[in-house]
Amino acid sequence: MFRTLIAAVAATLAFALPAIAASPAAGPADFxxxxDCFDATPDYRSWLDSVAQRLDDPARSMPRLQALVPPDTFAFARSAFDCRIVSYESGGHTVSxxxxxxRSWTTQGTLPLLVYNRGGNGAYGKLDSLQVFLKLLPLAKAGFMVVASQYRDADEFGGGDVDDIMRLIDLSLAMPEVDGSRIFLLGQSRGAMMSYLVARRRDDITAIATIGGASDLLAGLAWRPEMERMYRTRIPGYDSDRHAALRARSALHWAEQLPAGMPVLLLHGEADDxxxxxxxxxxxARLQQLERPHKLLVYPGDDHGLxxxxxxxxTEILDWFERAGERHAGAN
Known part of the structure; x- marks a missing residue:
């Protein structure tokens, strides 16, 4: 796994350290x-130690972490990005x-908003300081304002926690840096389900991309019966009507309710387990039937995380968003 991660980070963040002046914090918004993402780990050594301590074998992991995020990559991230951990209110819950x-956004005008919706459930799959390097910084480097919700602790796996993303989008739209006419959703695994649920409730989403996306929890349960324990724990009313609970979270069964002109990119590893x-x-196939703009890319032999x-x-995701943004601008 570390070998793949090293290649991924090196490819996205290994470039010369720019001379960028400090810029104001994102806002205003009702956070x-x-x-700052690095307040608790202001130097490279403290960051390494904090990440290694969360791994199974900190001592053996340290050299790999140093290869994954070398000192110049860490220094670049601190200089080139304004990265903030935020908390906000959503439905009576405090969500992070x-x-x-x-930081160079002032020379680029407003930034399109990219909402990254993580996978997992509960604490499993939560974003951390290493995932910031792997998932969020490369997207911000491409010229996006990137926001990501951890979802509420009382995770309903596509229930009330969908409001956490809705609320974060609305807070983000209050930022002067954000171009509210270009809003993109990127969902991975469970995050694809969350993206579809959000898009069904909004009319301002420009495009969606999914990675290993869950779109039919009913079929998924038949394929992975062990998921039922999690569903029973997370989903309110699951035992009283399992079929209705899973169908309500499965975009395949209500794809016609998605915005008609919203392009959907689906990426999936053929060996996803x-x-x-x-x-x-x-x-x-359902989007094709509905004559909705979409593209499916299946990667032979690849896994859940591609x-x-x-x-x-x-590259496919960023190109998809760029083209969708251009078409949207042309239509307006």
Whole structure:
């Protein structure tokens, strides 16, 4: 795994350290709190130690972490990006998340908003300081205001926690840096489900991209019966009507309710052992039936996270968003 991660970070953040002046913090917005992502780890050594301590074997992991994020990459990130850990109110819950942008935004005008929706459930899959380097900073480097919700602790796996993303989008739209006419959703695994649920409720989403996306939880349960324990724990009312609860979270069963002109990119590893590639294939077929703009890319032999093809996948995502943004601008 570390070998793949090293290649991914090196490809996205290994470039010369720019001379960029400090810029003001993102805002204003009604966040309850904002702290710099590196406040708790202001230097390279403290950052390394904090990440290594969360791994199974800190001593053996340290050299690999140093190769994954070398000192110049860490220094570049601190200089080139304004990265903030935020908290905000959503439905009576205090939710945490990330807001990341390139510090050079003042020379570029407003930034399109990219909402990254993570996978996992509960604490599993939560973004951390290493995932900031792997997932969020490369997107901000491409010229986006990147925001990501950790979802509420009382995770309902596509229930009330969808409001956490809705609220974060609305808070982000209050930032002067954000171009509210260009809003993109990138969902990975469970995050694809969350993206579809958000898009169904909004009319301002420009485009969606999904990676190993869950779009049919009913079929997914038949494929991975062990998921039922998590569903029963997370989803309110699951035992009283399992079919209705899973169908309500499955975009395949209500794809016609998605915005008609919103392009959807579906990326999936054919060897994915967490979400069957057939979910993306069936979702693409349904979008085709509805004559909705979409594209399906299946990577033979690749896994749930597209580790073998991550650079290509990221390029596909960024190109998809760029073209969708241009079409949207032309239509207006």
């Amino acid at each position: 309850l709190s904002e702290t 998340g990330y807001v990341v942008r390139p 967490r979400v069957s590639v057939e979910e993306s294939r069936r979702m693409a 580790q073998r093809n991550w650079r290509n996948a990221r």
